[in-house]
Amino acid sequence: MGRLSKFFLTDLFTGLGVTLKYAFKKPVTYQYPEQHRPIGPRYRGRQELTLYDDGSLKCVACGLCAAVCPSRCITVEPLELPDGRRYPHVYQIEITRCVFCGFCEEVCPFGAVVLTGLHELARVDKADLIFQKEDLMARGAEERAEP
Numbered sequence: 001m002g003r004l005s006k007f008f009l010t011d012l013f014t015g016l017g018v019t020l021k022y023a024f025k026k027p028v029t030y031q032y033p034e035q036h037r038p039i040g041p042r043y044r045g046r047q048e049l050t051l052y053d054d055g056s057l058k059c060v061a062c063g064l065c066a067a068v069c070p071s072r073c074i075t076v077e078p079l080e081l082p083d084g085r086r087y088p089h090v091y092q093i094e095i096t097r098c099v100f101c102g103f104c105e106e107v108c109p110f111g112a113v114v115l116t117g118l119h120e121l122a123r124v125d126k127a128d129l130i131f132q133k134e135d136l137m138a139r140g141a142e143e144r145a146e147p
Contacts, residue, residue: 044100044115047093049136057137058112061088065104065113073097074104091133095121 030037039045050058061078077090104113123129 039117044102046118048114048116058110059088060086064107068103068107071097093131095129
């Protein structure tokens, strides 16, 4: 019994030592709206659809991103132009279901889907968290322009 209580006291004092070590350090505080936390280089945030230099969408609505998505949050409905090129008529991501795994970015053969560092996804209405094709193209440029 003595050996067991000695074991628990050692753990208790080790835990108290860690607590005291950090209790007297200066806290790291970011003044959030003005000062942002640094984000790691491999962070996966909100999706964005990329464009060619002429402004056309790179996505050809192949549906691989929707097929590989583990949470089934991506919906793609293709349409075909008269010249035979395909484009997504509907491309939507329900961001509340997304697990930000990055599979959609990895599987895209054209590099049309990119996970950005945008992490500020708070909205008042849950319906605003279903991003349409236009949202995924336009909002990324607007949010990147902010400091």
